[in-house]
Amino acid sequence: MTTANTEGRLPVTTHYDVRRDAEGHRYLEPFVKGFDLTRIPLLNKGTAFTHEEREKLGLDGLIAPQVDSLNTLVDRLYRDYVQVQKPLDKHVFLRHLQDRNEVLFYALLAAHVEEMLPIVYTPTVGQAVQEFSKIYRVPRGLMLSTDNIERAEQALGNVPLNDVRIIVATDSSAILGIGDQGFGGMGISIGKLSLYVVAGGVGPDKTLPVELDVGTNRQDLLDDPDYLGVHHKRLTGDEYLAFVDRFVEATRKRYPKAIIQWEDFSRDAAFTVLERYRKVVPSFNDDIQGTGAVVLAGVLNACRLKGERLRDQRIVLHGAGAGGIGVTDALRRGLMREGLSDEEARSRLFVLDQTGLLLSDRNLEAYKRTYAHDPASLGFSYAGRAPSLLETVQGAGATILVGLSGVSGAFSEDVVKAVHANTAQPIVFPLSNPTANCEALPGDVLRWTDGEALVSTGSPFAPVELNGKTYPIGQGNNAFIFPGLGFGAILAGAREITDEMVLEAAYALADYTARTHPDRLYPPVDELPAASIEVAVRVIQQTLRDGVAQEKGLDGLDEAALTDLVRAKFWVPKYLPFRAPAPGGGQA
Ligand SMILES: O=C([O-])CC(=O)C(=O)O
């Protein structure tokens, strides 16, 4: 309920208490009045407060006289937005709007998804993370650090939301392809959650971005007096795990229904954290599992376009971080679905780290060993300590080349042409983000292969024109997976995010694309919400098969009924009316 607590502080309640009247109409019950209403982003309606609301809510005289509709405000804001020139300034423009008037922010974003996604998300979010201390204005989300982790429960108690269902948490150790970003990684948690709302239908009051500020190893940040994070080196080992333990424990107490999406952890921490908590709290790692699923979906579609199967391919993956190994895992599962044994699947996968191909006679971290080849049975020779990318592509007869290395330009002309020499239609995915870290430009890949390559990238690229033909470049970004995966898991009340749920998300995306855009690898970005709905439905079905759904009443629902349910629960930006409590009115 919405009564002020006894100490007279801000009421301890959600800042967005949606209720329904007897006829089922949604409304908000004011728990603050007057000026404060214009300062709480989830409640503020700008000039859209009606005359009646202004009178009743103590806003008379505090707002410009004209009453606007949400649509009018969206149009007005969009006209302002297009005047802003630089991408980072556009990002700041939108973030400020989000911190001022959240419904308007989402209405604007929803109306211009394709245009604004590169601004709130990759690539511009990469720059926003790097400049985070400079662009920081008002707080958003939960900022845990070595200064307050001992009081994690108290800190979580301060979060003014009562029913958080999805958390994106990062320790900022490997943001996109740009490495350790210290406190600035908060920008990625915020950006991902905007997608959960606009593409995944999760209400903004159900989302919480979290920064786990365990320090940074970047000397330039430590030396910068304007850097807003804690000024010490990163915690490691037991201290690090104790920090994350405290966060998880406090979160479980405050938000027992919340799912945690681990984001942009460096390779070791990514695997350790995922395994340590995945049975404790429903959670998944976006870079390992989300990226894995999205790449599997695109590769399946590319194989379909070639008229071949995944099992016919030989796959080279450049990059053995969280993303690289996650994608390799997903492709291995995909190969096994087509009837291969685990060993046969692994024999078709060739993973390289900075040194070269993973070989069993190299001194490798545990998570890389699964994919190490025995040099004796490799069947091709090489010059150095480990085969280079070119040697591997040639020796292994690669038909697919996937980049998750963060190394700009790693897919040179000779490497791409070597894949083309092995197959008429090479599948080439330079996926590293943001744009500047991409392994190759799609236009180059297409030119080097006479337009025959099937290309997709992680960050957005304009369509390529070549010899009078236009090639749209699909965005193989986990944004096509995590919003639907998370939303489905929320609606099912999943007690765990199983590997099968993630795999099902991949097949759902592949099927959606094959049905709606048979000539493409991924849907266009403006179809993110539609694709996410399909992913969510299939994820719910998988939670039922896996026996992890805690929500009752889903069992008997067929696909059409589940789709109706997901659509009905999809949050859409709308200014709800403020009303006094309805006698006997139930909670939403
Ligand atoms: O954020 C993105 O665009 C995709 C992703 O998870 C990453 O690159 O780390």
Ligand SMILES: [Mg+2]
């Ligand atoms: Mg990521």
